């Protein structure tokens with residue numbers, strides 16, 4: 001085969017690359033989440049039968065597949081004709097309320113059953129009229145036992161959800177709220193949503209919060225409302241075990257009748273460590289470096305620096321650059337310990353500072369979602385491989401990383 005033919009063949013093969021590295025990109029093969037999808041099936045079946053259930057909360061590190069799982073669950077519920085609203089919390093309360101109200105309106109408009117749609121539109125109209133009147137009270141409405149009172153947005157959301165769920169229950173349907181990055185939501189709005197899951201459950205109305213976020217999410221929820229503990233099923237999602245990682249690589253390319261040589265596959269399993277984002281990145285680069293099936297080890301090796309670069313830009317660099325200089329210094333000390341979980345005291349010691357001096361920096365890192373505390377006094381990165389990245393690629397502050405960019 002001449003070079004022109006070879007180049008064409010390579011190009012044709014690349015066009016078929018089935019790997020999908022990138023935040024929220026739906027993988028060709030969603031591996032290892034069968035149990036979660038079964039849980040969703042059950043919730044859907046129960047909703048249709050008129051039962052209510054607890055909500056679901058998924059927590060896990062960056063890149064383990066929380067968003068794609070949420071999207072898949074949303075498709076399942078929407079496919080069964082249920083009302084689904086999806087939002088990614090931003091932490092800006094006004095904006096998050098807008099996303100919610102907007103999402104609810106659009107979800108109603110998507111309802112195919114004309115009578116139900118009309119009933120829900122009527123409910124919405126009624127709630128909007130009432131809240132317009134309440135909106136005349138500009139600030140907040142004190143309701144006795146609440147410290148801060150309830151904002152009119154919160155009251156409007158509560159009325160809306162209740163009215164809609166009453167209509168939906170009559171039709172064997174339900175309202176599903178899929179919230180991604182739930183841990184960053186303002187505590188007032190989060191409290192309102194938890195309160196809704198609670199009160200709708202008490203009234204046996206079909207309202208479900210299905211949420212995802214970083215490992216600190218369960219703690220943030222119980223801090224917001226202590227009773228949040230019993231309102232949700234809490235599930236951790238993480239990396240895939242070796243057999244499922246293998247299955248993921250094989251099935252992803254099996255769909256287009258391509259396979260990996262055994263040594264290529266073993267190397268990919270080792271490189272990815274079972275992290276879904278890594279699987280997609282290393283798989284994609286190896287695929288692009290090969291010309292034919294089976295994909296050889298040489299293609300995996302050639303693809304390694306390319307995959308590494310795509311992970312650097314997709315997972316690490318922007319987060320590192322957004323951190324403040326003191327936070328970077330702290331994270332560099334953390335990375336230098338070369339442990340998956342570090343003690344805060346050890347980090348302070350490495351920095352040569354008393355722990356109390358660096359408490360605020362530590363908090364800043366946790367608040368911005370770069371690290372979390374798996375246990376009191378301990379700290380771990382939320383991004384798998386962040387420590388390796390810092391040791392490998394993060395230049396020292398003297399070189400002023402920002403200026404370099």
Ligand SMILES: Nc1ncnc2c1ncn2[C@@H]1O[C@H](COP(=O)(O)OP(=O)(O)OP(=O)(O)O)[C@@H](O)[C@H]1O
Nearest residue numbers: 022023024027031062063064065066067068276277
């Ligand atoms: N079960 C899975 N099987 C195969 N690939 C997956 C799976 N879950 C996720 N992926 C892939 O992993 C990558 C990251 O997925 P996703 O964005 O859902 O992660 P995440 O947990 O939401 O990350 P973040 O915390 O950064 O938002 C995507 O490329 C996606 O296609």
Ligand SMILES: [Mg+2]
Nearest residue numbers: 024066067180
């Ligand atoms: Mg996500």
